[in-house]
Amino acid sequence: MNITRTALILFTLLPTFGFCQNLDSQVDKIYQVKDNAPGISILISKGEEILLDKQYGISNLDYDIPITNKTVFNIGSIAKQFTAYAILLLEEQGKLSIKEPAYKYINNLPRYQKGNPTIEQLLNQTSGIKEVDGIAGVADLTRNDLLTQSQMMNFITKTTSLNFEPGEYFQYTNSNYILLADIITKVSGKSFADFMQEDVFEPFGMENTIKKSSTYTIIKNRAIGYIEDEGDFYKAQLHAFIYDGDGQVLTTPKDMFKWHRGLQKVKNQHTELYKKMHTKAKLNNGNIIDYGLGVEFETHNNYQAFGFDGMILGGFVSKYLYFPELDMMFFTTQNTFESDFKEQFFHLVDLYIPNNNFHIKTRKTVREKKVKLSKKELKMYEGSYLFTGSDVETIKINTIQLKNDELAVLTTDGDEITRLKPIGNHQFMFNDKLVAFDLKYDRKSYKYYDSENELPWLFKEYNPTTYNEKQLKEFEGQYFNADFQISKKIKLIDGKLFVFSRNGAWKNEIEPLCKDAFDYSSDVMTFIRDDNKKITGLKIMGIEFEKV
Template identity: 30%
Template sequence: MKRSIKRLVAFVFLFLALNNTTAQSIPDSLAQKIDKLFSQWNNPNTPGCAIGVVRNDSLIYAKGYGMANLEYGIPITPETIFHMASVSKQFTAYSIVLLARQGKLRLDDDIHQYLPWFPDLKEKITIRHLLNHTSGIRDQWQLLAIAGTRLDDVITQDHIVKILSKQQALNFKPGEKYSYSNSGFTMLAEIVKAVTGQSLRRFTDSAIFKPLGMKQTHFHDDYTEIEKNRAYSYQRKNLFTFSNSVLSYSNAGATSLFTNINDLSKWVMNFYTPVAGTAADIDQLVQKGKLNNGVELNYALGISSDTYKGYKQYSHSGGDAGFRTYLTVLPELKMGFMVFSNLAEVNTYEKTYQLVDLFIKDTSAKVNADIRMDSSRAIIKDEGRAKNFTGDFISEDGAQFSFVLRNRKLYWERYGNSDLLYPGLKDSFTVARSPEIKFVFSTTPGKSVLVNQYWPDNKRLLVKYATDSIQTDNQLQMYAGLYYCPELDCKYTIVAKDHELILTSNKYNDSKLKLVGKDHLFTDYWWMRHLKTISGNNKKIIGFEVNDGRIMHLRFNKIQ
């Protein structure tokens, strides 16, 4: 009886698998290579992937692997609707581009012209800053999480607007750095609404999706709305089972596009044969951003703009809950590649480029990937001076590096990696394998050792710290207390207990704190992994800042 059931299940899945592929126009041998890439998820017991390959004006290959819904045994097909996460951003950006062409706004307009609710932080923030992730505005997801909102809670557009309207400072001066900020794209959706009187969902439906015939696509701004044929979101529970990864977003702009392989293929074609908008609009969408110092970014307007194998490419990834998505368009070849998944562990970036590599050859100028090390260039003449630069360093945002001297050569070590450094002028060093990364060492009058790290679109300052300072219980007690954030109206408590520091709140499980040096605390929370303590004139701790990832200088004051 059990064998009969297993045979039946296998037969049903085989039947479904034969019906989850569009009519293909590629050789069988190539289709088999694609199947091999996704074979891990080609069964009825796992979530999986949907893939698509576009050439010229056709979707030449599309297929689903695994299940859209494990509870009801519904397989993934090219028609399966996926939540696209940050792949959504290019549609929000394109809405702004279309409105700019209509003369309803300009990319260099101050955002306060359209968003009077956003606080005046004494800096001009433009629409272009939002589009390029150079605004300095703190990221909405981290702000919400710090305030106590879990990302699997219901999160509405109004909820995000309210928390953004209370920001009291920027991460940095607009245009000074690139730092990915989902907040900017929620604000762009609100600008679309302010200019047109329509929600982003309604505007994109009329201006983009209907002209392209994308009938199964929309911004899903109401989590209670029923959507037929949608994939559900999963994460791995253990080796053999999965659990639901809940997503209840009722917001749009940074995320929340619902679409499928068949529909998104039409958007791919719009990059090189525009139907919604014009070629000039596409050129505007993929124009690279620039920092105030003139450094050009690889990020354009809601989409990355660079090259792959010698060809121009426009691409973006996405990840929310268990959804992982990736899209890349190679306009010179009139091709596009898509991989969507409803399982958090799937690396859709890697799988997309494995798929691309089956179709295109490398035409880029050949560069020896194994850069040969010139040991003679790495020899340090003044070894005694170089010893001052060795040790452990930490940055304001919590990056931890070490510099080690071995055989008269200096090495940069971090997170299990080691890189040889070439000495330059005035205590400067460059990374042998990546000469665009530079370190400049200096010493303060108080004998503190500092190092400035530079790379193409950013920089940071690191300070040397002692690793052998053991804290007594009395010293740990200095960190203990109740800390309050006026911007987010939330509290956390640090407790000294059993020779350790514990971070606790009413919303989350407790987290042990790791003390690095005297000023840096590290937590287990993804939303505030690094805290930098603030001391008063009497050297007593009066607060801390959350300096981590997309949040900088978020102040908590010690009130007890």
């Protein structure tokens, strides 16, 4: 940027930087932690100077241990940055190329019909590989069960189809980074934990950072993760998650500062590595996405920024964000799960970074197409529609019905969600999202585009189905999946169908959605029939079980 504009920006920021000591009370107002409650650790820096290093709350409620600047937190998916850096480090050493197909380094990775993802597509989350978390659930594993790298690799490599052609969409999954960890182990000849410790954490001076690789490891100053329910806190630790690549790293804000400063040295000494990591990825159609190689991009107060978020149901939330134009870094980490933590985080940022009016660009006004459709034309889109879920979204059902010359989207209870605004070519606006209809003669459908760069949700028209007891009895039986060595027993009890899992330890009722499809804990269980209409198996999230 030019010198004049730099001077203006610095002049604007001087009041904030000059009186940082006076911001403590304002930070306290943002983070009002109750007595005897989990808390938060905060670090803010400008250049090499730490502006704020502050902690609130309790790290371990059993023993009333307060959070200090030595407390280590599980930072969740922020660990993906370390994995991405490790891959690029190996590439710089000439041991791999991120342009190569991932299967070259991963035993048993399928040759997918839709194409073979490259290592780079694993890194930038455009591979199309399915999310493994849901598959583990189908395999009857919970957050309390031991989940190892070999288990997760088995789930991923036994899933033989992709969600889309590699590079066609952006879809964030943990599977991509679990696979990357396996590549690091194979190429480096070290365990993933050892490579991270010896080749990443130690060179960056991160003395209080560890990749958890055992349920028995003693980790000094470790915070316990909690969730809150009706005012009470409960432990939510994921002690048994020890797989690699996507998380399971514990650190302190001071060590994250060392990571951050270390990356600035990498920028100067290993320019190509840094550039690859911090360049936005491009889809097959040329669209640019707000994701690099283990880096998420965003804008706040008209400044460009990048970093990563880490949210885990084990009771931890973290966020790392860097504003390069100001050379300012913000990092917060807490030991209680909150889905709306970002509001607090950006209130904190706003104390230090005012809105940058110099970067405001005049936006061209996009004129919405005004399309008038007749009642006859609108009625073509009426119907009940079912979205059968995806790796990250559960099933959704709605009804589209003509009301007062407009198409209303209704819940199954008849509550109105919104009105569809026609824009032509079978397309409508669903609030600020696009939906596109396909009016096939046999079954209508529409795609809901949450983002133009992400896989759209496909809603298909369906006919809600009910069954009598005699018909329900046809679904009874034992179903087995040989790949994962798991079975599910379906039994009719008092006119309702139940799925028994884990040798009968678990029981879940399944309710009919449409012909041969049932709601199974917000996933769809679809029964498979042969040419004689006899039930031969079932499918959940693409995993098939054979009736035995």
